[in-house]
Amino acid sequence: MKQQYSKQENSKDFEEFHHIEELKELFLLNSINDGSSFQKVVKLGGDQGLAKQLKSHLLKGIDSEAQVQENREKFGNNDPIEKEPAQLYELILECFGDTMLQILLVAALVSTIIGIINEGVKTGWTEGATIFLAVFLIVSITAGNNYLKERQFQQLRRKLDDGMIQVVRGGIVEISIKEIVVGDILQFGIGDIFPVDGLMIQGSQIKVDESPMTGESDEIKKLPFNEMTQQQLNNKDHHHYSPFLISGTRCLDGNGYMLVLQVGQNTIQGQLKLLLNQDNPPTPLQQKLEGVAENIGKLGTLVAILTFIALMGHLLYDVFVDHKHELFTLLSLQLIIEAFMIGVTIIVVAVPEGLPLAVTIALAYSVGKMKDEQNLVKNLASCEIMGGANNICSDKTGTLTQNIMQVTALWIDNHTYLNQEINITSKISKQSIEIMSESICYNSIANPTKDRNTNRWTQIGNKTECALIELADNFGFKYSNYRQNDRILRQIPFSSKRKKMVTAILNPKNQSIRIFSKGASEIILQQCFRYVSNNGAELPLDKTKKDDILHNIIENFASHSLRTIAIAYKDLEPQSQAIKGFVNAKAHVHQINEDEIDKDLTLIAIAGIKDPIRPDVAESIKQCTRSGVTVRMVTGDNIITAQSIALECGILEKNRAQQEFEVIEGKRFRDLVGGLVNAKNEEGNEIKVVKNMQIFQKISKEMKVMARASPEDKYLLVTGLIQEGNVVAVTGDGTNDAPALKKADVGFAMGITGSDVAKDAADIILIDDNFSSIITAMKWGRNIYDCIRKFIQFQLTVNLVALFMSFTGAVILKQSPLNAIEMLWVNLIMDTFASLALATEPPSIKVLDRQPYRRTDQIVSPTMYRTIVGASLYQILVLTFILFLLPKFIDCSIPEELIGQKYPKNVVQMSIFFQAFVLMQVFNSISCRQLDYHTRNPFANFCNNPLFWVVQTITVIVQVLLIQYGGKYVKVSHLTLFQHLLCVGFGIGGIVFSILFKFIPEQLCQKIHLFREEEIKTEKMDDTLTSKLRRKSTMRLHTSQRSKHDIGSLKKMSSDKL
Structure with missing residues (x-):
């Protein structure tokens, strides 16, 4: 194979690729495994020939911005693969997919037809059309809200997909991952996930985890392309030693450089992501609310059925007992349809679609604010x-x-130098400075940069190494001059297990092998048997001297909060002529056991590094x-x-x-x-x-x-x-x-x-x-929980009152106090509007002055039950008074201008009921902003959430317009100023009542548990969790996700295809 490669390299007739698909063929997994891809690169002129065809260079990379742009246009960009968010019309159609809404719309259509038959086209269509309009507005507002949140989450995902990486473009530069183009020379190291597909051109001790793409759990050893040609490997070994690096896989060991060959959706990972479009699974809080939502829904369905039965009972009584009308008439059919619409509307109102929506809004609001706070x-x-x-x-x-490392103490030449003394080179022997600085420059991989104008450093890479490199630079040693490929024989990267890094070089002075070592000072110290003295001579390092260095240098530095790094070296004398020369020396070093490398070192220096x-x-x-x-x-x-x-x-x-x-x-x-x-x-x-x-x-x-x-x-x-x-x-x-x-x-x-x-x-x-950013996350986490609790307080109150009054009115008055249109408006208030207003409350610093929530805490606490029961009781009493006693105290007669039109006699009374009901919810939302048992002032933090007041203002304005101008469309009558003020008074009374209720001891509510809550396990959620959950209402965000089995099948399919 070596001869074949040499022959190709000397030939001027390399094969050329003319299309991006030919680069894709190099990354067919089967071709990588059987060596076909490697042979294809050989035919293309090897790594050098391939780089040349990509208008790049193995050492300099792409050295002009114009060429970068040309490669981007020719081979594509590296933008992340992401699922296109749903369009607004798709979210609207999704909402209309709810069964209850569909039934309600069908009933509204039948009602419209009957109305036209009874009253004619001029007025008969109004009730049905109004319901259509109300449903459309509710769905549009909800879908619009979801649309905005999806766009916000998409922006956050884009931020997550971005990052910085180092490439060679005339020199080492740091660019965004999105800016990588085909032909770039990309630097990588331990822990990096390859963002693109490429060919390794240089590297040492490279091991890769390819399991995310291939499913194989074994560590895969990789060799640079040139070393592949020298190893004379059999075809069967190509998979395990191939130079091809696959996007989405991880570098487990070593560091090196790769020639980028595929970016973006053309990479193996990119094509896989095109097949896998996954949504976020529901959060634990959303799961916990499943039980609450399910029980509220069941209660609402039961009340809806009972209400329908009660209305049908009255209808049958009128037909068979009072003989007011016949059963098989349009009037009876219209009454049945109206009763049915009331029942369906009760279910629509009762199903708490606002619960998951509130969680989503709270999360969307919070993650946006958290991003602003790092x-x-x-x-x-x-x-x-x-x-x-x-x-x-x-x-x-x-x-x-602060992770701003600086050497502030240095033990060298058997002396200790502090702060500015370190830069006085006349005090330190030339030999010691030279060997220490060379050790630092060779035995490091960080790439700090120095501004020529300000002489300030930008620390890129490991900050400890950057501090040492800056020290060497102060002594006149530039690290870039010491990292030639023809000098470094082997590198053993730093690991948490070994706590040291080792680099072996070919000493240009005598062609011997020199090994540099740096790492944890007490570990390196124990491996040293000599040290460099003040005249550059090497002296024995016995136990007494080691103890002296350990206690008086290392521990002394450490007691001043300094990180201590020891620097050491040793020379391997050639055993024979056979290891002379770079290639032979490299082979010899790789045969030496790591334990042998660590023995018999000479201590050069100990650096004390300050990180404020x-x-x-x-x-x-x-x-x-x-x-x-x-x-x-x-x-x-x-x-x-x-x-x-x-x-x-x-x-x-x-x-x-x-x-x-x-x-x-x-x-x-x-x-x-x-x-x-x-x-x-x-x-x-x-x-x-x-x-x-x-x-x-x-x-x-x-x-x-x-x-x-x-x-x-x-x-x-x-x-x-x-x-x-x-x-x-x-x-x-x-x-x-x-x-x-x-x-x-x-x-x-x-x-x-x-x-x-x-x-x-x-x-x-x-x-x-920054650690303080964790405090920020903790603050917002507690606030999310609080926001959802505030919303639950509000929604459960509205639900209980609406259900109770609907059923009571149907049984006693033969009609629901709230008609279908009014209940849909209430549904919009209690779900979408309330979730916007209460789920976006900013956190108070006081949330950090209490103990954290426990896993076992109920989402609806005893204090909340006290608030819910108190508010519900007050509203039920007020509404019952309006429903049965109000005409005895104030004039509720129908206005003169409405006499003779198709309005019921109690239209004013029902309009006051509707107005009072909505305004009590507005004022109750103010009370619900407070969760703290000790905070009895409902107006605390009154102005810290402008969105809350915007939502409440819009609610009041629309409500007044509905009352004053809704007329026959909403089946209401306009009210006088006194009647409006009376309703406002009822609302204010709710706040007063809520304050008084807070004096009731919390212990009296300890055993109230109206709604079951789902238990959440302590383990992190598994990816398959969402496959077990189903969407419970029309307004909640879609969170379905493929199961692991499906994803595995897709991976297999994509691997076969790729």
Whole structure:
């Protein structure tokens, strides 16, 4: 194969591709597996020939913006594949798909026909047409609201799909993932998810997880294209060592460069996404409301049936007892149709479609505001779950600290230099500066940039490495000069397990192999047996000297909140002539065991790196304590550094009685609790649980800081805390943090420093990597829960009153006090308008001054029942008074201008009933804004939600217009000023009554449970959950999702196709 490649490389007659489909053929999975794709690249001139045809260069990339634009136009852009949101007319048609509305429309049509037959075309059509118009307006407003929310969620999804990545365009530049084009040279490293398809042209120790695309769980080793040609591999091995990198797969180990060959919808992942269009599953709160909604719906259906039966009973009595009219007449048919429409309308009103809508609106409003406050929400459920979080396991770097690293202490030449002393090169031997700086430059992968005008650095990549690179630059060593491909033999990237990074180079001075090592200072120190002294000479490093360095240098630096990094090296002397030369030396180094590489090092220096605490962290920690939330710091730093930072930011109190497990190292914690073991949950599924839960509970009561913690330790801690029944939030930035982020109730990934894998596993991305942003998420989470409770207070009151009065009127007065049109208007008020007004309440800072919600808390609390019962009782009393006694106190006679027209005698009384009913709901919505038992003032935070007052103003204006000008269309009479003011007085009385009701002890309502609530399991929702749920009403947003089986089938289908 090597000879074939060389022959092709020397030939001037390479094959050329002329269409984007030919690039797609390289990524047919079968062709990758059998080596056909590799041979095709060989025929195209290898990686160099392919890059040339793409107008790119393997070292320089695409070096002109014009060429970037040309490639974008020719091969497409890398915009994310997303489902096109439903159009407005589609959402309207979806609403009209509801069975109850269809029945109501059919009944309205029959009513119109009968009306025209009885009264003629001129007036007979009005009632039916009015119902048609009312239904259309309700559906249009609801669909419009859903349309706006879908557009808002689409914008958030687009934000999530974006990110920054480094490519070579004349030099290393950072661009948006959306800006990648075919021909770009893309840099990747551990934890990155490949956003495009490409060919690896350079890399070391690359291992890839291709399971998201191929279903294979094994780690796949990858080799650069040129190394493939040198390995003389058999065709059967092409799959496991191919240089092709597939979009959507993850880099598990190593770092390198790839030539981009497919972007956007042309990638394997893009074509798969075209087949998979999934919606968001319902959130836990929406599930919890299922039981409430179901019971309200059942109650409404029962009342509707009883009301219809009562009206039919009166009809039959009039026909067979009073003989007022015959049964088989148009009049009887019209009365039957009217009774039927009343019954159907009661069901439409009773079904609480506003409940899920309110959750959706609250989430949409909240995630938009949270994004403005540096929280990018991926999983909608996480917003509301944060309302119950009582434990936060936080990283240190970048979350509690500013992630602006700077070397402020340096031990070198057996001397310690602090702050500005470090830059005085005359004090440090030239030999020590040279070997330390070379070690830093070779043994790093970060790419910080320096502004030539301001001399300020932009730290790109690992911030610890950036600080060291800046140190080397101050000494005159430019890292870009030391990363030549013909010098670096092997790199072993940093891992949380090894806590070090190693790079082997071919020493140009004597062709020997030099190994540079950097990492956790106490680990590197134990692997060193010599150190560089003040004259550049190497002296023995015995136990006494090690102890001296450990206590007086490392621990001293750590006690001042400095992260300590040790820098070391060793030379491998050539054993024979056979390993001379780059290729042979590279092969020799790769044969050396990693344990052998770590032995017999020479210590060069120990750097103390300062990462200042964020200025608002201490106050945020105090706020968490007031909010009933325990903050635990989980860090990879040594125990002294960790304790010092915990004291500085307030996780540990300075004047405290120290407890045994307050600060603990990850290994000790793991050993004490025994790690994780397999067990079975209630459904019989196998899960991981803490082995020694009794010890864990003892530790968790005291533990605030875990030092030298690995991602496995963090996962163990999170698992145990959830096992205890806690609601746990976790922050993470590394690839290995993904299991803990996924296990947590809410996972926070760092938006700046987080790896793609961490962001993919997280529920919320902290855009600014700031701990205070978690407090923001907690505040909005509690507020979402409050908003839904406010809405439930309002809606249950309207439902109970409307159902009671409809049935009472039908039984006693032979008619419903509210006709179909009026009830549809009430339905619009209590669902769409109320959800807009109450689900968009901004959070008060006071929500953080109480304990978090528990998993077992009922959504309808005793305090809420007291409010609902009080408001319902008052309204029922007032409306009953209006219905039966009002004419005895005020004049309710029909206006003169309406005499002789087709109006019932009690039209004014029924109009006052309608007006009072609606205005009492307006004033009751003001009372429902308060949930706090201790807040008796209904006007607290009176002006903090302008949308609430806009909605209420619109409601009042439309209501007055309906009364004054609705006439025969709405079956009402216009009212006098006194009658309007009387209705306003009834509404104000509701507020007064609600204040008085708050003096009733909450304990009297403790055992009231009118509506069953669904139990929500503590595990995170599975993707298949929505396949078990069905849409319960016309107004709620569609949340169907394919099952895992269907998705698996689609993946298989796409793999066969691709």
